[in-house]
Amino acid sequence: MSLDDLDAFTVEVPSWAYGNSGTRFKVFTTPGVPRDPFEKIADAAQVHRHTGLAPRVSLHIPWDMVDDFGRLAAYAKEQGVGIGAVNANLFQDDDYRLGSLAHPHAGVRDKAVEHHLACIDVMRATGSKDLKIWLPDGTNYAGQDSLRARQDRLAESLQRVYAAMDDDQRLLLEYKFFEPYFYSMDIPDWGTSLLHCLALGERAQVVLDTGHHAPGTNIEFIVMQLLRQNRLGAFDFNSRFYADDDLIVGSADPFQLFRIMTEIVAVGAHRPASGVNFMLDQCHNIEDKIPGQIRSVLNVEQALAKALLVDAEALRAAQSSGDVLGAHAVLMDAYETDVRATLADRREARGLPRDPIAAFAASGYAAAVASSRVGGTQAGWGA
Numbered sequence: 001m002s003l004d005d006l007d008a009f010t011v012e013v014p015s016w017a018y019g020n021s022g023t024r025f026k027v028f029t030t031p032g033v034p035r036d037p038f039e040k041i042a043d044a045a046q047v048h049r050h051t052g053l054a055p056r057v058s059l060h061i062p063w064d065m066v067d068d069f070g071r072l073a074a075y076a077k078e079q080g081v082g083i084g085a086v087n088a089n090l091f092q093d094d095d096y097r098l099g100s101l102a103h104p105h106a107g108v109r110d111k112a113v114e115h116h117l118a119c120i121d122v123m124r125a126t127g128s129k130d131l132k133i134w135l136p137d138g139t140n141y142a143g144q145d146s147l148r149a150r151q152d153r154l155a156e157s158l159q160r161v162y163a164a165m166d167d168d169q170r171l172l173l174e175y176k177f178f179e180p181y182f183y184s185m186d187i188p189d190w191g192t193s194l195l196h197c198l199a200l201g202e203r204a205q206v207v208l209d210t211g212h213h214a215p216g217t218n219i220e221f222i223v224m225q226l227l228r229q230n231r232l233g234a235f236d237f238n239s240r241f242y243a244d245d246d247l248i249v250g251s252a253d254p255f256q257l258f259r260i261m262t263e264i265v266a267v268g269a270h271r272p273a274s275g276v277n278f279m280l281d282q283c284h285n286i287e288d289k290i291p292g293q294i295r296s297v298l299n300v301e302q303a304l305a306k307a308l309l310v311d312a313e314a315l316r317a318a319q320s321s322g323d324v325l326g327a328h329a330v331l332m333d334a335y336e337t338d339v340r341a342t343l344a345d346r347r348e349a350r351g352l353p354r355d356p357i358a359a360f361a362a363s364g365y366a367a368a369v370a371s372s373r374v375g376g377t378q379a380g381w382g383a
């Protein structure tokens, strides 16, 4: 396939990547960190300005709560970006100790459903088309609650949210195998997410967060399977060494990212028409945040470029003749191609900097915001 497909490829960046974040041990602060959602969007716009790759920013409600979301969307437009997915937050309210959409009490489930209705209003005001739900519900001890009843309650709550959505809006349902609960999660895996999506309807699709799997999971298999069912709605890209580390995508295992991208390219799902939203879900705890995001979107582009270089015909021929090593070599030839100069040439031809990280450093933006912004806030994690 041709590298020209890269021209239309985009990656969505998360507003929370620009705020201070950390672990349960320490949140290191960064000079010039955004103090409100407008400043997060201004920072996110820097990533797009220098890469041409990141024209949308995901919001997280209520972290990104403002009085006038129409004004926030207009500001984003002025900055050259748009509002992407709206993320619901079901994990920072005392009422949710035993869960939210799957909680044993109807009153708490009502509250969680209403939060989603508020998120849908944010979508209408900003033009966002994706409601992203990561369900942090689960249990810590065997017998704590009925696993089956929790699924039934969840299905009913999700149905209420889905029914309130407009025809051009999607419900994106994420899974995670552990945390914040450790005995059971109510959406622990892609199968459970898919079953709920199938029950809801065509506009319900699965979000695959690369950090949300057990070590050794073959993630590209899941990508392939969800694509086969037309239910891969989005990625939350990041890297992990141990658990849900939220490190820079393509840093821990660039080969895995390439393998994922080859499954994407094999069915043309990298093209905008496929509807797969390639998002980042990352935090930058010790490194500079804007350069960290620039590096991230470039890593995704690089993995896609290598996947586009796979000689599909040679691969098919080797596979059908049972040439095990030959087929593997076709993939490795693409993976081992150094595409950095080619991608820099392509950027230059589009009026973008050859080296976006160097261009951002030379722009003086980081120093300017460090002196003009005083008293920045945390992203929400660890808050």
Ligand code: PSV
Residues within 6 Å of the ligand: 087, 134, 174, 176, 209, 236, 244, 281
């Ligand atoms: C939870 O681990 C998670 O990855 C969810 O995907 C959200 O998208 C993100 O963090 C922020 O809430």
Ligand code: MN
Residues within 6 Å of the ligand: 134, 174, 209, 236, 281
């Ligand atoms: Mn995620």
Ligand code: MN
Residues within 6 Å of the ligand: 209, 211, 212, 244, 281
């Ligand atoms: Mn996560």
